[in-house]
Amino acid sequence: MSVNTAPAAPAAPPAPPVALSGGVVAIAGRPILRGINLTVEAGEFVALMGANGSGKSTLVRALTGLRPLAGGHLELFGTPFDDFEDWQRVGFVPQRAGATAGVPASVWEVVASGRLTHRRLFRPLGRADRAAIDDALEVVGLADRAHEGVANLSGGQQQRTLIARALAGEPELFFLDEPTAGVDLPNQYALADALARLKARGATIVLVAHELGPLEPLVDRAVVMRDGRVVYDGSPLAQTEVHQVHAAHHGPEDGLVDHAPQVSAPFDAGRED
Amino acid sequence: MTPTELFSLPFMQRALIAAVFTGLAAPAVGTYLVQRRLALMGDGLGHVAVTGVALGLLTGTSPTWTAVIVAVLGAALIELIRERGHANGDVALALLFYGGLAGGVLLTGLSGQSATHLQEYLFGSITTIAISDVVVTMVLAAVVIAVGVGLAPQLFAVAQDQEFAKVSGLNVRAYNLLVAVLAAVSVTVAMRTVGLLLVSALMVVPVATSQQLARSFRTTLLGAMVLGTFASLGGLVISAFASFKATVAPGPTIVLLALACFAVTWPIGTLLRRRRRLATPFPVDPEAPPLHEACDDDHQEHHHGPHCGHLAVEHGDHVDYVHDGHRHAVHVDQTGAPHYDEH
Numbered sequence: 345m346s347v348n349t350a351p352a353a354p355a356a357p358p359a360p361p362v363a364l365s366g367g368v369v370a371i372a373g374r375p376i377l378r379g380i381n382l383t384v385e386a387g388e389f390v391a392l393m394g395a396n397g398s399g400k401s402t403l404v405r406a407l408t409g410l411r412p413l414a415g416g417h418l419e420l421f422g423t424p425f426d427d428f429e430d431w432q433r434v435g436f437v438p439q440r441a442g443a444t445a446g447v448p449a450s451v452w453e454v455v456a457s458g459r460l461t462h463r464r465l466f467r468p469l470g471r472a473d474r475a476a477i478d479d480a481l482e483v484v485g486l487a488d489r490a491h492e493g494v495a496n497l498s499g500g501q502q503q504r505t506l507i508a509r510a511l512a513g514e515p516e517l518f519f520l521d522e523p524t525a526g527v528d529l530p531n532q533y534a535l536a537d538a539l540a541r542l543k544a545r546g547a548t549i550v551l552v553a554h555e556l557g558p559l560e561p562l563v564d565r566a567v568v569m570r571d572g573r574v575v576y577d578g579s580p581l582a583q584t585e586v587h588q589v590h591a592a593h594h595g596p597e598d599g600l601v602d603h604a605p606q607v608s609a610p611f612d613a614g615r616e617d
Numbered sequence: 618m619t620p621t622e623l624f625s626l627p628f629m630q631r632a633l634i635a636a637v638f639t640g641l642a643a644p645a646v647g648t649y650l651v652q653r654r655l656a657l658m659g660d661g662l663g664h665v666a667v668t669g670v671a672l673g674l675l676t677g678t679s680p681t682w683t684a685v686i687v688a689v690l691g692a693a694l695i696e697l698i699r700e701r702g703h704a705n706g707d708v709a710l711a712l713l714f715y716g717g718l719a720g721g722v723l724l725t726g727l728s729g730q731s732a733t734h735l736q737e738y739l740f741g742s743i744t745t746i747a748i749s750d751v752v753v754t755m756v757l758a759a760v761v762i763a764v765g766v767g768l769a770p771q772l773f774a775v776a777q778d779q780e781f782a783k784v785s786g787l788n789v790r791a792y793n794l795l796v797a798v799l800a801a802v803s804v805t806v807a808m809r810t811v812g813l814l815l816v817s818a819l820m821v822v823p824v825a826t827s828q829q830l831a832r833s834f835r836t837t838l839l840g841a842m843v844l845g846t847f848a849s850l851g852g853l854v855i856s857a858f859a860s861f862k863a864t865v866a867p868g869p870t871i872v873l874l875a876l877a878c879f880a881v882t883w884p885i886g887t888l889l890r891r892r893r894r895l896a897t898p899f900p901v902d903p904e905a906p907p908l909h910e911a912c913d914d915d916h917q918e919h920h921h922g923p924h925c926g927h928l929a930v931e932h933g934d935h936v937d938y939v940h941d942g943h944r945h946a947v948h949v950d951q952t953g954a955p956h957y958d959e960h
Binding site: 408409410429431434436438445446447448449450452453454456457458460461463465466491492493496498500506509510513519528529530531533 | 787
């Protein structure tokens with residue numbers, strides 16, 4: 345019996361893309377999210393769910409650094425957030441209000457801006473950049489509309505443009521904020537199709553949604569929020585069960601909760617929504 | 618005086634050079650301001666720069682340089698206020714604008730200068746520009762153009778979607794400040810050409826004109842720079858020839874020419890946008906069964922086709938013809954007779 349089969353040291357498992365412990369987010373000095381523990385493993389498709397005002401969008405904004413944490417510890421890919429520089433690995437898809445601005449922009453241009461994480465200052469686009477942009481447009485099914493103005497697209501197509509923009513940076517981790525809100529059913533299916541292709545490529549996806557609709561079969565794990573806290577974390581729920589989780593803990597939904605009353609003078613810091 | 622004689626005059630040549638550089642630089646920055654819906658920022662900076670000019674007149678230093686410094690400080694302050702309090706940002710900006718204008722007029726009075734001297738800066742006096750001023754204009758404008766065009770991908774991304782840019786690791790605050798400083802510099806560049814009170818026009822009107830016809834940011838930016846140069850050169854030449862007959866100031870002529878370009882392109886842009894909107898394909902619901910409700914009306918006389926005159930709009934795998942509130946799709950039933958379905 346040979347003895348040269350010394351047990352190899354087990355490879356350390358890769359750090360999870362997202363690890364938040366004890367997360368607290370305060371808006372205008374008032375704690376909105378409290379005690380959030382959320383770890384997302386590589387390749388997971390997580391849906392953050394909950395009613396309006398439950399804090400699900402705020403949580404995604406905290407995870408991307410758009411909203412500072414007032415407490416707790418956040419690591420992205422094993423690096424503490426303050427030291428994290430590797431933004432190539434993160435793709436963010438905001439709500440589609442950000443698709444249009446005061447000057448026309450073509451679909452191709454908006455998608456190309458997702459490539460900035462790979463580009464140096466004062467350098468033109470390289471061949472790899474163009475290939476990534478074309479690939480991103482192809483995945484979301486907008487390759488034939490690349491040179492149209494974004495403002496001429498329907499809401500759902502604008503949302504897919506924003507997904508392509510994140511995709512152009514070839515990230516491993518995607519954050520999507522309400523991609524299906526206000527999108528018609530045909531486009532919701534196109535969106536689900538694009539996300540299915542991302543999932544098949546092994547991307548980690550964290551998605552905020554009020555209702556899943558056609559995305560439901562893709563979801564591996566649902567995290568339900570209520571009044572700034574996580575009330576459920578596990579296998580996906582049917583829409584009716586989500587509401588039962590709400591009701592069991594807190595009674596019927598009573599619409600948007602206005603957490604920070606607005607009182608301001610011209611030079612005051614405005615309420616940051 | 619013949620045109621050749623006019624253009625061989627040294628003051629006219631200096632004016633032409635200043636006009637070209639101003640016409641290129643002002644819309645290059647203006648495009649980013651319009652993209653961020655800050656079209657009036659140039660106007661505000663112009664008001665603030667009045668204090669700078671007056672400071673130069675009071676202290677006996679070059680009004681161009683004091684205007685650059687005060688306008689840059691004003692731009693940084695505006696950016697700070699904008700970032701800190703979005704809710705009432707416009708009120709805060711207004712306070713700064715009027716403070717700048719009032720301060721400028723007050724300081725000019727204190728310096729004992731006549732109002733006509735300040736007026737050169739308020740409404741421009743491109744034909745009295747000195748060689749040193751031309752050089753300063755050329756250098757500053759060249760910097761503005763190089764940064765505005767060279768950093769276009771970054772500036773575009775920040776202006777288009779600040780939050781996305783931030784998550785891409787861009788220093789959003791630095792880029793916002795950069796645009797504000799570029800705007801302040803181009804305000805002082807354009808000060809001698811169209812004047813501080815009309816400076817915003819040269820930054821914004823060519824962009825508004827260009828975006829009537831453009832569908833992409835690149836075309837808008839380059840088109841605005843071409844239009845800006847055309848307006849400032851054209852306005853200068855028109856006013857030069859017109860001054861044989863009457864007193865015609867170059868500044869207002871340049872702005873009015875730019876506005877005339879907008880007036881020409883606006884109806885075309887409206888028409889183009891309307892046609893694009895009408896031709897947008899109808900969405901297809903993958904869950905709904907195909908509609909086969911035949912149209913009741915008699916359509917014996919009319920055959921829909923590519924040249925029938927009705928608007929044809931894509932709808933999934935076929936085309937709907939739109940007329941009088943109907944969407945007609947050709948459908949061939951089992952008997953082989955075509956009819957129109959209501960879609």
